[in-house]
Amino acid sequence: MTDAIQYEIGPDQILTLTLDMPGQQANTMNATYRQAMDEVLARLHADKDSLVGVIVRSAKKTFFTGGDLNELIRVDASRAAWFYQMTMDLKAQLRVLETLGKPVVAAINGAALGGGWEFCLACHHRVALDEKHVRLGLPEVTLGLLPGGGGTVRLVRMLGLEKALPLLMDGRNLSAQQAFKAGLVDQLASDVDDLLTKSREWILANPSPSKPWDRPGFQIPGGTPSHPKVAQMLAIAPSILRSKTHGCYPAPEKILAAAVEGAQVDFHTAEKIEARYFTELTTGQISKNMIGTWFQLNELNAGQSRPKAPPVYHMRRVGILGAGMMGGGIAYVTALAGVDVVLKDINLATAQKGKDYSVRLLNKQVATGRMSAEQRDAVLARIKTTGRDSDLEGCDLIIEAVLEDRDLKAQVTAAAEQVVVPYAVIASNTSTLPITGLATAVSRQERFIGMHFFSPVDKMRLVEIIKGARTNDMTLARAFDFVQQINKTPIVVNDARGFFTSRVFATFTNEGIAMLGEGVSAVMIETEARKAGMPVGPLAVSDEVSLSLMSHIRQQARKDLEAQGETVTDHPATAVIDLLLNEYNRAGKAAGGGFYDYPDGAPKRLWPELKVRFENADAQIAGQEIRDRLLFIQAIETVRCVEEGVLRSTTDANIGSIFGIGFPACTGGALQFINQYGLKDFIARGQYLAEHYGERFQPPALLLEKALKGELF
Incomplete structure (x- = not known):
């Protein structure tokens, strides 16, 4: 028995399967998993009569992140037949658990995404830890794929087409609370002990469970595609979908097809339909491009473009010069990340208008229940408005966000430098003006850098960091760390007019x-x-x-x-x-x-x-x-x-083009567009x-x- 899935029968005759893929931070449905599951199922068959039930848990911080993208990106048309059969074999493994005749419970302690969530859906009961880091869903569409482990089949049979399609086609991740309200999670747990206790209690109370679709007379909630209400919805769905994708993204269209076709046939045939569409997408170029983007994003977030020597530094007090749309947006995301902000403009009244931008955004979050009034007030308390340079005292980062006027930028940055701490980083949010020239306005040019945010700042995840001719590695590292501190993705480029984006x-x-x-x-x-x-x-x-x-x-x-x-x-x-x-x-x-x-x-x-x-x-x-x-x-x-x-890496080019310019994500970015062409x-x-x-x-x-x-x- 491999260590990938630990097999332990307790004194209460409940089997605990602990997912723990060796040498990996997360559990994935790779070859090691598939072999381990084959061995587990053979042993489970032998022990079945003596078992009361099965709990599936994880030894990792996450529960199960699903398919192995390193494996998926290598599957081409020459391996399509192998991949289809492998997918069907994987579904068959989940089906054995689902039809075991003994209760199988997923004790979800962390993220269960993609194939990991499909694993959970195949269990008879799902108990999830009610904590922020628990995210549940089927995000395959964001990688140019569809759920390949029975996700389209089970979700449609659980929720009906009308409710299942948005979850499948948007790739939305749900919190434990949201999944519970949607009926996808059966119980919430307060801690790990509670998670396992509730799992055991349910097993003891439900000795012989079965899924609704395995019982005689089962009907899909809301009806099949031939039901008048469903047919009416499906009649317009393709045109609505095409108006969003413009034919550039085949995955949502294949998901719609798999879900609708699968709703008209038996469970096993529906799984075959799903596997065929999954194979078609996996062997296609667009999924390769989009998976490549995922890898490159991870490289950036791991610090690929950051100088290695300087230690990580978190800003404590950030001064923002200019309270217009950009300055107000930067103040919002900075305060939201827990950092104190001094928002300065020509006078207090103008600065306050910039803070009002944060007020409006936070009030919307309170109104929709995503934030409490107390949390909103705490964020707003971090933003101090002023018309005086002296209030910038103690700031370890200054971000200039005034109009694209070289003289004005020079004036405000020079004044701010006089009052900030000696080691402060001074950044310009310019979108085009060369950083090396702007740096001449300050005495410590090695501390000057470009930090180009995109509008609207609260929604755009990219920040383009521009290294001037005299910018040193410490300054670059601190700018990089700050961008990550406020939950944005940094790319790093060298100085030139217009930079890259x-x-x-x-x-x-x-x-x-x-x-x-x-x-x-x-x-x-x-x-x-x-x-x-x-x-x-x-x-x-x-x-x-x-x-x-x-x-x-x-x-x-x-x-x-x-x-x-x-x-x-x-x-x-x-x-x-x-x-x-x-x-x-x-x-x-x-x-x-x-x-x-x-x-x-x-x-x-x-x-x-x-x-x-x-x-x-x-x-x-x-x-x-x-x-x-x-x-x-x-x-x-x-x-x-x-x-x-100007560009320092292919990764910066591809990620910057997609998230900064809007270059089509289906291409994998501007340079990958050339590669695949x-x-x-x-x-x-x-x-x-x-x-x-x-x-x-x-x-x-x-x-x-x-x-x-x-x-x-």
Whole structure:
């Protein structure tokens, strides 16, 4: 018997199976587990008559995290038949437990996700520890997969299609309390002793349990797909789903198919249907891309981009200069993480407006029951508002978040440096201005760094850390630690105008605007951008950023570059932006209208005059051409960032592009998009686009070099 699953029969004749995969922090459904479970089931069959019941528990901090992603990412089409059979064998193991004729209880002490939660669903009874770290659910869809251990089959039979589908297709994780209210957990326990006591009590009270679907006359709650109410819901489900995924993400569609088809057949046939769809997704490229992203996120969060020598440091008091939307958002996430904040603006009243942003967000949490009034008040008490520099005394981090004006930034950071502790880190939240130049405003330039947050700060999980020419490792390490302290994901890049994310993001918006200037339909541009997997079209997002800000950034860049003796060539988008600003007085959403109109009480709509003033029937191009232009230009600019040393790793590039820019998650990020496209094919397509639409699409030398060597990013 392997140590992976410990087998212990107590004096009360209750068998305890303890999951404890050797050499792993978490239990996974890998080959070791599958072999161990085969041995357990053989022994269980021999001991069955003498047993009262079975408790399944975990020796890890988590209960069971499910499938082994290291194994799944390696499964390709050549191993599809093996993988399908392995999946069916795994389901058969769970089915043996489910039809044992003796009570089987899952004593859930920590996270049970994916295959781990499917294991729990196969048990007759689930008791979960009522603690924060217990998360339960089927997040496979977020990895481009579907539940492959019977999750679609059991969840539909437990809850019915209407309630099961959102849990399956959104990949939502539930707390123990939420799962209990949904009927997915049967009992809650206060501690580990209570967990095991309740498990034993239930076994003794239920000597011969069976699942509802194994009893004669079972009917799925709410009815099968032929039931009029369910049929009505299913009639519109595919179109609603397609409006969300735009066909970029096959997993939600396969989950819908597996659940609906499985609801019309017997349990075993439903498991076969699930296994076939699971195999199709697992062997596909999109799941490989999305699993790769998961691995890269873990690498970043483990400190891959952090200097190794400096010890971890947690900020105690953070000063934020500027209480606008960004400053107010940074104050909120910092205070929420338990750190004291000094929010400074030109005067106390203006600073208080910035704090009011936190008040609104926290009040919403209280109203929805996610936070108590006392917790809200404790967070707000950490935010001190002021109009005086002297109140910044004792801060070990300053984050400047004022307007994109070099002189103003210099003025406020220099003043703050005079009163903070000598070892304080001073950061700028600039989105484009080079950090090395901004650092000249302070005397300790080695303590200066860029810390680029994304809007809205409370929702966007990424922070781009920019290392200036004089920034030392201690400062970089402390900035990295702070980003993790406030529960954000840090990427680290080297200094350059626009850094990485703003620079690449600008290529996306400019390409969309340039197409409009060529006469391409605005509706097509926006629609095809979403079909490509971008969360929003280039015209809509330009309105959000504001055309006036885009113009200001361009003018500042031109001024700086010309001062350095460089020649500046305008992008084709420039003429369109200038027209909207100067001729049509349309500066964006905040100014009342830009590429879109924003009528009161109604959804935004494209400005009708775009069709009249720009669209040309002879200039229309294929949808694929639009999609390629929008994605290729971002990927090519990302390669340039690698070539110029702005990007320090492929991981930073891929994670930064997905979580900072909105590059389609199904691609695995901007560099993985090139890898999976194939470097030679990507180069050929880029050269075609360059020939037809401009030199900006010419593949960089680094890309040509890698293709020649047969290397990937």
